[in-house]
Structures are given as structure tokens and as C-alpha cells.
Amino acid sequence: MSTEIGTIVTTLTEAQTALMHRMYKHLHANPELSMQEHQTAAYIAQQLDALGIENFICADTGVVGIQRNGNGPIVGYRADSDGLPIAENTGADYASATRGTLSDGTDVPVMHGCGHDTHVTAALTAAARLAEQTSSWRGTIVWIFQPGEETGAGARAMLNDGLWDKAPRPEVLLGQHVFPFAAGSVGLTSGPAMAMADSIKVTLEGKQSHGSQPQDSIDPIVLGAHTITRLQTLVSRELDPQSSAVVTCGSFHAGLKENIIPDRAEFTLNVRTFTEEVRSQMLGGIERIVNAEAMASNAPKPEIERFNSFPKLHNSPEHTEILRMVLIAELGENKVHELPPAMGSEDFGALGDEISVPYVYWFFGGFVPRKSAPPVNHSPHFLPDYEPALATAVRSALAALGHFLR
Numbered sequence: 001m002s003t004e005i006g007t008i009v010t011t012l013t014e015a016q017t018a019l020m021h022r023m024y025k026h027l028h029a030n031p032e033l034s035m036q037e038h039q040t041a042a043y044i045a046q047q048l049d050a051l052g053i054e055n056f057i058c059a060d061t062g063v064v065g066i067q068r069n070g071n072g073p074i075v076g077y078r079a080d081s082d083g084l085p086i087a088e089n090t091g092a093d094y095a096s097a098t099r100g101t102l103s104d105g106t107d108v109p110v111m112h113g114c115g116h117d118t119h120v121t122a123a124l125t126a127a128a129r130l131a132e133q134t135s136s137w138r139g140t141i142v143w144i145f146q147p148g149e150e151t152g153a154g155a156r157a158m159l160n161d162g163l164w165d166k167a168p169r170p171e172v173l174l175g176q177h178v179f180p181f182a183a184g185s186v187g188l189t190s191g192p193a194m195a196m197a198d199s200i201k202v203t204l205e206g207k208q209s210h211g212s213q214p215q216d217s218i219d220p221i222v223l224g225a226h227t228i229t230r231l232q233t234l235v236s237r238e239l240d241p242q243s244s245a246v247v248t249c250g251s252f253h254a255g256l257k258e259n260i261i262p263d264r265a266e267f268t269l270n271v272r273t274f275t276e277e278v279r280s281q282m283l284g285g286i287e288r289i290v291n292a293e294a295m296a297s298n299a300p301k302p303e304i305e306r307f308n309s310f311p312k313l314h315n316s317p318e319h320t321e322i323l324r325m326v327l328i329a330e331l332g333e334n335k336v337h338e339l340p341p342a343m344g345s346e347d348f349g350a351l352g353d354e355i356s357v358p359y360v361y362w363f364f365g366g367f368v369p370r371k372s373a374p375p376v377n378h379s380p381h382f383l384p385d386y387e388p389a390l391a392t393a394v395r396s397a398l399a400a401l402g403h404f405l406r
Helices: 014-029 038-050 116-131 154-160 220-231 276-296 317-331 348-353 386-404
Strands: 054-058 062-069 074-080 099-101 107-109 139-146 172-182 186-188 191-194 196-205 245-254 264-273 303-310 313-315 336-338 359-367
Touching: 014 038, 014 116, 014 386, 038 054, 038 062, 038 116, 038 139, 062 116, 062 154, 074 116, 074 348, 074 386, 116 139, 116 172, 116 386, 139 154, 139 348, 154 348, 172 186, 172 348, 172 386, 186 317, 196 220, 196 276, 220 245, 220 264, 220 276, 245 276, 264 276, 276 303, 313 317, 313 348, 313 359, 317 336, 317 359, 317 386, 348 359, 359 386
Parallel strands: 074 139, 074 172, 172 359, 186 336
Antiparallel strands: 054 062, 062 139, 099 107, 186 359, 191 313, 196 264, 196 303, 245 264
């Protein structure tokens, strides 16, 4: 019997394409919030069972599939599965009308506003295609369907639940994400690809008083306004201009009535950085400024709480170059672009960093060119043109996996 490995066919038949579209529409219409992806996990497991791919639940709502095909390399591939608390406004006949409950009990609409439905669909379709072509590759694929990417909790939860004790450890880890550029094309970044992120909640304590008697108060609103303004100088006046960071205040809550100076104010910050040195500088500066402004206002020491922390995402330069050549061969040189590092964040890198495995994370375009700019991720209008976006994602995944599994 011949042991020669063939070439993986990356194109889909009409029947396979139709099934992929039905799968995508089902997932799009039924999103679930981060770490609550129970129905999504059950659906993924059902699809893997139908393909004869062994699988197990990890971190309650994550799914890991292990697709074995003889002796050979081990490659990991990750697709995230959670939705967002957004009311969809796309007008699609498969739009989400789903609602969910946040951890604080708030009832919210839920939408796949970041395209994770395309990621799961592409991975399941690629797995099905590979199951049909066992003579074209050898080795093992570890399919990681990860929950909770949007909160930065999912990758860490799977690692804490023993992901790499339960699944074979890969030699390389792959992943991709839909993005609002031209469908049919892909983009890669070598080295630092996405920023680390830290979310911070600051609670300021003041002294309540009547609005007509400010002399009897410690006004946390004035304190908060000065603090937030001063925090902007961390980047503009303290950071080397050749370094990068973002410090954003995303919410501010204080008071109930216009003629009452409240006794408390809360605001949240989001910090993006590319290096541990700059990260430490920004986080230390925030603590210093918040405490100093409180002291200047004669206010009690504020409470500073960190949450939703995202790790670095640093693509292996060697494997990024390999993948770039693979994707050029698959899609054409004019369809493969170099992208600058993005200030967006991902917890994908933690999966590889945990076991010191190289990884590559790339982007595929989600929109057919149009007169107006496509909506950005996390928008209520975000709706990829699933064809050819999905076909591109599947072809990219199969080409990349095929290269490492020959």
C-alpha cells in the first residue's frame, strides 16, 4: 500500500457550501454570552460526533476535538464561540433575537457582533473536509472551541481545567479572526500582533451635601473629572512617543439628582499596551494619579480594582513567514497582506504561551467592497458577507493545517 501523502483539496462542493451556510446562520441566530455558551458547546459537540471526532468539554462551555489520522505532527487550531451583549440591527432574516443575563443579573440582548460564528463554522467545515481526505494528511489536529474570549476569561479557564493535560500538546497553534476588510483576502502580522489589555474600576469616595452648599462636600464628580483628564497625560506626557499605549475611560457613574452632590463616583478604564514595561508604567501611573488627585481633594483613598486582563499575542516570526507563503500559494499574492500590530486584544496567545508553543493568528476579510465603509467589529450592524468570507476562512485553515500535517 502506498504511503505517499496527497494534496488537501481546499475547495467545497455545492452541498458542502450549503451545509456551511446553514451552520453559520444557525450559530448567528443563537449566540450566547461569554462563559454561558452551553447550547453552542452542545451543537459543536454534536457536529464533531457526527464526523467521528472524539471530543470533550473543557471549562464547562469549551469543546476540544481530537482528530487523529495516524502518526505525524500535532497541530492545534482555535475558534472562539461567544457572543456580545448587543442588540442586533442588521435586518438579516437570520438575525439574533436572543437575550441573555450578565453576571450582575442584567437582562441584555445578545449578538454575534464580532464574528465568532464565522470562526466556529469555518473550523467545523474544515474538520469535515479533512475527515473526507484522510489519505492527504497524517497526524493529529486539536480543535479548540474556546468560550469567553470577549472577557478574556476563556483561554485561562480552559488552561486551568487541564486543557494540555487532557489533549495532545501541539507543535504549532493556529487561529484566525474575521475583520472588516475585503472578503477573499487575509492579513498577517509578524511578532507583536495584538495588544495586552487591562480593565480597571475606580471607586472615588466623597462627602454628600446639598448642591447649594458645596463647602460642606467633598465632590467626587469634580475629583473624577480632574482624575480622568490627568490620566490622559500618561500617554501624552509620560510615555516615549516611539512606544504605544491607550488609556480610555469607558464609563462614569455618579449622583442621582442635579441638586445633590453625591458621596461616591465610579469610572472604568481600559488600558492597551504591547510590552510588559509599558504596561507596568501605565498601571503604576494610574494608581499614582488616582491616589494623588484624591489626596488633593482631601478625599479618602480610592478603591482601584483590576478585571478582564488580556495577555500578549506575539506571532512566531518563523511560522508567520511560513504561513504567509502557504496562503499566497492558496489565495494568490495580491490577496495576502501585511498588517500593522492592532490595539485590539485576544486571549489566544495564552494557549500557546502556557506550553511555550509557537503560534500564528491571522485575519480574513469579511465584507464585499461597497460604497460605504463596512461596520466595525462590536457594532450592532456587524454582519459579514458570509460568502466569500467563509470560503476564504476554510481555504486558509485547510491550507495552513495541510502544510503542517504533511
